[in-house]
Amino acid sequence: MLRRVDLRPSAAEQEPSFTSGHRLRQVLPRAEMDVDAAIAAVTPVIEGVRDRGYPAAREATARFDGVDLADPRVPAAAITDALATLDPAVRAALEESIRRARIVHRKQRRPTVEVQVVAGGTVTEKWIPVDRVGLYVPGGLAVYPSSVVMNVVPAQEAGVPSLVVCSPPQKEFGSLPHPTILAACALLGVEEVYAIGGAQAIALMAYGDSGEADGHSAGRVLIEPVDVVTGPGNIYVAAAKRVLRGVIGIDAEAGPTEIAILADASADPAHVAADLISQAEHDPMAASVLVTDSAELADAVDAEVSRQVQITKHTDRVRTALSGPQSATVLVGDLEQGLQVVNAYAAEHLEVITVDARKWAERVRSAGCIFVGASSPVSLGDYCAGSNHVLPTGCTARHASGLSVQSFLKGVHLVEYDHEALVEVSAHVIALADAEDLPAHGAAVKVRLA
Numbered sequence: 001m002l003r004r005v006d007l008r009p010s011a012a013e014q015e016p017s018f019t020s021g022h023r024l025r026q027v028l029p030r031a032e033m034d035v036d037a038a039i040a041a042v043t044p045v046i047e048g049v050r051d052r053g054y055p056a057a058r059e060a061t062a063r064f065d066g067v068d069l070a071d072p073r074v075p076a077a078a079i080t081d082a083l084a085t086l087d088p089a090v091r092a093a094l095e096e097s098i099r100r101a102r103i104v105h106r107k108q109r110r111p112t113v114e115v116q117v118v119a120g121g122t123v124t125e126k127w128i129p130v131d132r133v134g135l136y137v138p139g140g141l142a143v144y145p146s147s148v149v150m151n152v153v154p155a156q157e158a159g160v161p162s163l164v165v166c167s168p169p170q171k172e173f174g175s176l177p178h179p180t181i182l183a184a185c186a187l188l189g190v191e192e193v194y195a196i197g198g199a200q201a202i203a204l205m206a207y208g209d210s211g212e213a214d215g216h217s218a219g220r221v222l223i224e225p226v227d228v229v230t231g232p233g234n235i236y237v238a239a240a241k242r243v244l245r246g247v248i249g250i251d252a253e254a255g256p257t258e259i260a261i262l263a264d265a266s267a268d269p270a271h272v273a274a275d276l277i278s279q280a281e282h283d284p285m286a287a288s289v290l291v292t293d294s295a296e297l298a299d300a301v302d303a304e305v306s307r308q309v310q311i312t313k314h315t316d317r318v319r320t321a322l323s324g325p326q327s328a329t330v331l332v333g334d335l336e337q338g339l340q341v342v343n344a345y346a347a348e349h350l351e352v353i354t355v356d357a358r359k360w361a362e363r364v365r366s367a368g369c370i371f372v373g374a375s376s377p378v379s380l381g382d383y384c385a386g387s388n389h390v391l392p393t394g395c396t397a398r399h400a401s402g403l404s405v406q407s408f409l410k411g412v413h414l415v416e417y418d419h420e421a422l423v424e425v426s427a428h429v430i431a432l433a434d435a436e437d438l439p440a441h442g443a444a445v446k447v448r449l450a
C-alpha cells in the first residue's frame with residue numbers, strides 16, 4: 001500500500017551515503033503542493049481583506065464555504081446553548097483535556113530573571129503577554145474542539161487579556177461554527193467568536209475591520225486586529241500565516257498533518273498501521289511515513305494498512321493521503337540511519353516504537369512532538385496527554401516549536417545602570433561607536449560624563 005523508498009546501503013546505485021540532512025531531504029517523501037504553492041491562492045483574499053475589510057472576507061466565505069454571512073460574530077446565546085446541549089461524555093473528555101493541558105502549560109511560564117552584570121548595572125529579562133490574540137480552530141473536513149483547548153489554554157496561562165476565536169461556518173448548524181467548538185469556547189470562557197475560516201479568517205484577525213471600508217457595518221468596529229495569530233489549519237491557512245507574518249506574530253506553520261514512525265522489528269504492525277491511518281484521516285494532503293530497518297515489519301504494516309483502510313470511516317481521504325507522494329515506507333540499513341532520516345524529515349509528529357525507544361527518542365533533533373514507546377500514540381497527544389497538538393509541519397520543525405505559553409509572550413530586557421557603572425564602561429562604548437562610524441552614539445555617553 002505505501003510506496004517504498006529504499007535507502008539501505010545495499011540498495012543498488014546508492015550514492016556515497018545519504019548522511020547530510022540536505023541530501024536526504026531530496027529523496028524523502030513530500031507533498032506536491034507546499035505552502036509556497038498555496039500562497040498564490042491566498043494572496044488575493046488577503047489583499048482584499050487588507051483593503052476592503054470584512055466584505056472581502058465575506059466574499060471568500062461565500063466562495064469557499066458556500067455561506068453568506070452579513071455578520072460573522074457568534075451570538076453569546078449560541079455559545080451558552082452549545083454548552084447546555086453538549087453530550088456529557090464529550091464534556092467530561094474536554095474538561096479532562098483542559099485539566100491536563102493546564103498542568104503542562106502552567107509550568108511553561110518563564111520567570112523574570114535579573115542579572116547583576118557589574119556593581120550598579122543590571123539587565124532584567126521579563127516576559128510580557130501580547131495584548132490580543134487570534135486563535136484559529138479548523139473546521140473544514142473535520143471539526144476540532146480539541147484545537148480550542150490547545151489554543152486557548154496556553155494563551156490564558158500566558159496571561160493574554162484579549163482572545164478571539166475564528167472557525168469556519170457550518171451550513172448544517174445555521175452557518176455558525178460547529179456546536180462542539182462553541183461548547184469548548186464556553187467551557188474556557190471565550191466570548192468573542194467569529195464564524196469564518198481559511199485565509200480570510202487569518203487576514204481578518206490580522207488587519208481587523210473598523211467597519212469603515214464601505215460603511216457595511218455603519219461605522220461600528222466589527223473586529224479589532226490582533227497581535228498574534230495561532231492555530232492549525234489546512235494548506236491555505238498555513239500559507240496565510242506565512243504571508244501575514246510580520247503584520248502579526250504567528251506560532252508556527254501548523255498545516256496538513258504529518259506522522260513519521262521510527263520502528264524496528266519489535267513494533268506491532270497493527271499499531272503502526274493504525275497510527276499511520278489515524279493521521280491520514282485529517283486531510284488528503286496528510287503525510288504518513290514509516291521509517292524502519294525491518295523489511296518484514298514493512299511488509300506486515302502494508303498488509304495491516306490494506307486491511308484497516310477498508311474498515312476506516314474516511315476511507316477515501318485516507319487512501320488519497322497514503323498513496324500520495326507525501327507518504328511512504330523508508331527502508332534503512334539500521335536505526336542509526338533511521339535516526340538520520342527522521343531528523344532530516346523533521347516530522348510534525350514522530351513516534352519511536354523500537355527496543356530502547358527512549359534512548360533513540362533522546363537523540364532526535366528535529367520533530368514537532370516525539371511519542372515514545374508502544375503506548376504513546378499520536379492520538380493520545382491529539383487530545384489528552386497534556387502536550388500541545390498545534391505543531392510545525394512541512395519540515396519547519398527544523399527551526400520551529402509547537403504552540404506553548406511562550407508563543408504568546410514577548411521577552412523584554414530592562415537595562416538599568418547607575419552613573420558610576422556607566423562611567424566605568426564608557427570608553428568601550430565610545431570605542432565601538434567610533435569603530436562603527438556612529439560618533440553620535442559615543443556623544444550620548446560623553447555628555448553624561450561631565
Ligand SMILES: NC(=O)c1ccc[n+]([C@@H]2O[C@H](COP(=O)([O-])OP(=O)(O)OC[C@H]3O[C@@H](n4cnc5c(N)ncnc54)[C@H](O)[C@@H]3O)[C@@H](O)[C@H]2O)c1
Pocket residue numbers: 041060061064065137138139140141142144147168169196197198199232233234235236237253254255256257282283286348389390391392393
Ligand atoms: N499541524 C497541526 O498542528 C494541525 C493540527 C490539527 C489539524 N491540522 C490540519 O488542519 C487542517 C484542517 O483542515 P480543514 O480543511 O479540515 O479545515 P480548515 O479550517 O483548516 O480549512 C477550511 C477552510 O479552508 C478554506 N478553503 C477551502 N478550500 C479552499 C481553497 N481551494 N482555496 C482557499 N481556501 C479554501 C475555506 O474557507 C474553509 O473555511 C488539516 O490539514 C489538518 O491536517 C494540523
Ligand SMILES: N[C@H](CO)Cc1c[nH]c[nH+]1
Pocket residue numbers: 144146147232256257258279348382389390391
Ligand atoms: N493530529 C492533529 C495535529 O496534526 C491534531 C488533532 C486534533 N484532533 C485530532 N487530531
Ligand SMILES: [Zn+2]
Pocket residue numbers: 257278279282379382
Ligand atoms: Zn490527529
